Amino acid sequence: MSEVLLKGQKAKNASLSLVGVTTEEKNQALLKIADGLLMAKSVIIEENEKDLQAGRDRGLSESILDRIMLNEKRIEDMASAIQLLVELRDPIGDNLETIKKENGLHIKKNRVPIGVVGMIYEARPNVTVDAATLSLKTGNAVILRGSSSAYYSNKALVQTIHGALSETNLPVDSVQLIEDTSRETAKELFTLNDYLDVLIPRGGKNLIDTVVRESTVPVLETGAGNCHVFIDETAEYKMAERIVVNGKTQRPSVCNAIETVLIHEKWFHQYGIELLQVLNSRGVEIYGDELVVQVFREAKRATEEDWATEYLALKVSVRIVSDVQEAIKHINTYGTNHSEAIVTEKVENANLFMMKVDAAAVYHNASTRFTDGFEFGYGAEIGISTQKLHARGPMGLEALTSSKYFVYGKGQVRE
Amino acid sequence: MSEVLLKGQKAKNASLSLVGVTTEEKNQALLKIADGLLMAKSVIIEENEKDLQAGRDRGLSESILDRIMLNEKRIEDMASAIQLLVELRDPIGDNLETIKKENGLHIKKNRVPIGVVGMIYEARPNVTVDAATLSLKTGNAVILRGSSSAYYSNKALVQTIHGALSETNLPVDSVQLIEDTSRETAKELFTLNDYLDVLIPRGGKNLIDTVVRESTVPVLETGAGNCHVFIDETAEYKMAERIVVNGKTQRPSVCNAIETVLIHEKWFHQYGIELLQVLNSRGVEIYGDELVVQVFREAKRATEEDWATEYLALKVSVRIVSDVQEAIKHINTYGTNHSEAIVTEKVENANLFMMKVDAAAVYHNASTRFTDGFEFGYGAEIGISTQKLHARGPMGLEALTSSKYFVYGKGQVRE
Known part of the structure; x- marks a missing residue:
């Protein structure tokens, strides 16, 4: 079985376990991740140095190397961002609508996690931590497909997250990294409809256009701004x-x-x-x-x-x-x-x-x-949607949620 | 220029004209359509008979012929459904969120039309009227791609709608039918991203699967229910x-x-x-x-x-x-x-x-x-979404809307 398919199945199972996890359990897991990042700083920086060295050898531009670079300050910023995320209100479980029918049926539309989020992104390893923690806060499992240029950094970050999750009630498989960064694994994700509920590309126009064009999984299109x-x-x-x-x-x-x-x-x-x-x-x-x-x-x-x-x-x-x-x-x-x-x-x-x-x-x-999730006061941002379905503009936590109808009856049937 | 491309451009222009049309203007147009259908009953039934005859010649099953069939009662039901739609609250313009920033920026998130809706559907000609009127009520232009088995019926219905629209402030191009029902026109719609904001398939599993697989336009997946x-x-x-x-x-x-x-x-x-x-x-x-x-x-x-x-x-x-x-x-x-x-x-x-x-x-x-838009009290139903983005479950008028941020300032810039 391919890495993508295997991790897709695991993510799906993890997402089913994440249903019903409490806000407190999620926040505790997030705090463990923040602590874990701070404790693993030196290891992460060492691994990040491998990516930077490889990038220099390949002649990557200074601006791209800067996007890849992690230092103490940037890791501390990641941890602080997680602490702020813990403070944000958990939208899961919100009642969006209540309908009482004459026949006694009682219908509630509540906010639920989307399920499994796929994230395809370029250089920046901070997206790894961002996507993982925003997904966890909203009860979603996430599959991360980063770029080869941040291979060691992403691996070190996800290992740190796994270490933290292993001390919690949340499944370790809630966050998974596709380690094979070949074009083939991206393509596999595009059509992983059985296991992925949404695919979010973060990066340049080419990446986004490719995902929109080739993905049969629903896409949240972010980014391009003329x-x-x-x-x-x-x-x-x-x-x-x-x-x-x-x-x-x-x-x-x-x-x-x-x-x-x-x-x-x-x-x-x-x-x-x-x-x-x-x-x-x-x-x-x-x-x-x-x-x-x-x-x-x-x-x-x-x-x-x-x-x-x-x-x-x-x-x-x-x-x-x-x-x-x-x-x-x-x-x-x-x-x-x-x-x-x-x-x-x-x-x-x-x-x-x-x-x-x-x-x-x-x-x-x-x-x-x-136009920015933080400037608009959402306290978090998955990206800025330029499409019109599901979410438009800066996407906060709610963009990572769906809804579900809960219908309570006493034996009612349709006439 | 192909029929699809030409009608796509016209729909896009129509959708821009529909922005700002008032609820009253939309409702008056809907009532004209209802009247038009009642007045054109005999023509529509005549045209429908051509489809039924062609269907019998091709050996279509009784149940499919029944789906195609229009009689006085069914046309009157269409008109009554439109009269009910007129009574429904117009969601366009609803304020979804108001944010006041310390710097004085005033941000409003309001409900707006999606833009151009594409509808691909099978036999039933009633979907033609449904899709057209629900789209108009929500300020959207719509491109209809029905099935060859309802060719004459769909054409007669859309001609009736055009006749009604020509007596209103709404652009006649708000509702357009793709008359070429070959496989090629469906394929063209799948990638008409420049002009279509969403594509909604209504019909059997094969149709839906094909649209989900092949469309680069965002899809609202409806239907399959195991x-x-x-x-x-x-x-x-x-x-x-x-x-x-x-x-x-x-x-x-x-x-x-x-x-x-x-x-x-x-x-x-x-x-x-x-x-x-x-x-x-x-x-x-x-x-x-x-x-x-x-x-x-x-x-x-x-x-x-x-x-x-x-x-x-x-x-x-x-x-x-x-x-x-x-x-x-x-x-x-x-x-x-x-x-x-x-x-x-x-x-x-x-x-x-x-x-x-x-x-x-x-x-x-x-x-x-x-599980039904009418049973849930929405008074209308575009379909039942089985995906998790944008809309889930029975979709009423709100599923045909998007949102937009209106930001009012006094010269503020970002520090």
């Missing part, structure tokens, strides 16, 4: 500048950073050069439409491809539009339904924009960088 | 008989009918023969395990395959188990996560069963036949 700010005719200059600079430069590599600025032509005539100069002075490369390159010589000409590109870098495309309708149309054509902002003093335009733009989160006079 | 009743040691005889007879014989062709009866060995020794005789006298063929065939000569021996079969007919498999644990294990092995019942006087056993059995709806002392 986000826009539209600066309307009446936007206050300083506010617009602040929101654009924040969206573009505060952390360009993340999905809620902005990639295109759409500017009302009248505003552009008055303030455009100033804004472009500010961006330029902060090291942002500008790809503009015809009007932009005419008036701002440092700008390069944007191609059709630029409008659809998530740069994830200090680059921005800029297009001049004649009104809010044109901005909405541009966003609904090129956007990825993530986070979209309008800066305007005209409330009607803000309302129209927010209603008509098709995105998980729409902003009036605020930075798109706020 | 449902069980477990009769525990302490079950009252009359109650158990009533629930089993109702589950098996009241309407054997539907997904919430039961397919297997699991019986506690002690109960079986006392009441088993009587129950089997009652079933037998009602024309139910019995496929039993070794013990059953030993004591009841009319029973045939069940094979491994029987436990996994959704008969959808007057057939039942019967297995004797030693306790509730064994019943739970059997159901979690062979069930399809639809509806599962226990008959028992022992509350602990009921609770254990309901907690551990993995199904959309679990019943204590009631018939599984109640």
